Amino acid sequence: MADRTTSSIVIDADRPGVMAVIADFPSYPAWAGQVKSAEVLTTGADGRAETVRFVLDAGVISDTYTLGYTWHDDESVSWQVAEPGKMVAELAGSYLLSEVGTGTEVTYELAVELKVPMIGMLRRKAEKVIVDTALKGLKKRVEGR
Numbered sequence: 001m002a003d004r005t006t007s008s009i010v011i012d013a014d015r016p017g018v019m020a021v022i023a024d025f026p027s028y029p030a031w032a033g034q035v036k037s038a039e040v041l042t043t044g045a046d047g048r049a050e051t052v053r054f055v056l057d058a059g060v061i062s063d064t065y066t067l068g069y070t071w072h073d074d075e076s077v078s079w080q081v082a083e084p085g086k087m088v089a090e091l092a093g094s095y096l097l098s099e100v101g102t103g104t105e106v107t108y109e110l111a112v113e114l115k116v117p118m119i120g121m122l123r124r125k126a127e128k129v130i131v132d133t134a135l136k137g138l139k140k141r142v143e144g145r
Helices: 015-022 025-031 120-143
Strands: 005-011 035-043 049-058 061-072 076-083 088-100 103-114
Touching: 005 120, 015 088, 015 103, 015 120, 025 035, 025 049, 025 120, 049 120, 061 088, 103 120
Parallel strands: none
Antiparallel strands: 005 103, 035 049, 049 061, 061 076, 076 088, 088 103
């Protein structure tokens, strides 16, 4: 999965505030656009999710799959497929949080490999829609708290 879609946004909140929203998976359907449900299956000793089952409907990419998470305090979180779905073969991504002024810059990276053939341009467009919608939704959710 060499091709990744990356985008950033600045949110008017500190890193712990932003990461608290990122870690609140049951609330994803309220702000993450294409996520129809997110169920935490297992949690780590720190209380954060280790595995989460998602139902996603992003137009050309609609599926149910499970992701495994690795947390690095309030600095970053990364994930990869723990159980692929019917369409999603691989999915890897991360949120990287950096302090900027009085806010937090959030950089989202995402790479998706599907089991069905798809023109690279369409796959990247779907990734971009997922990334941009998630960042805008995250900003609105965090700043609206």
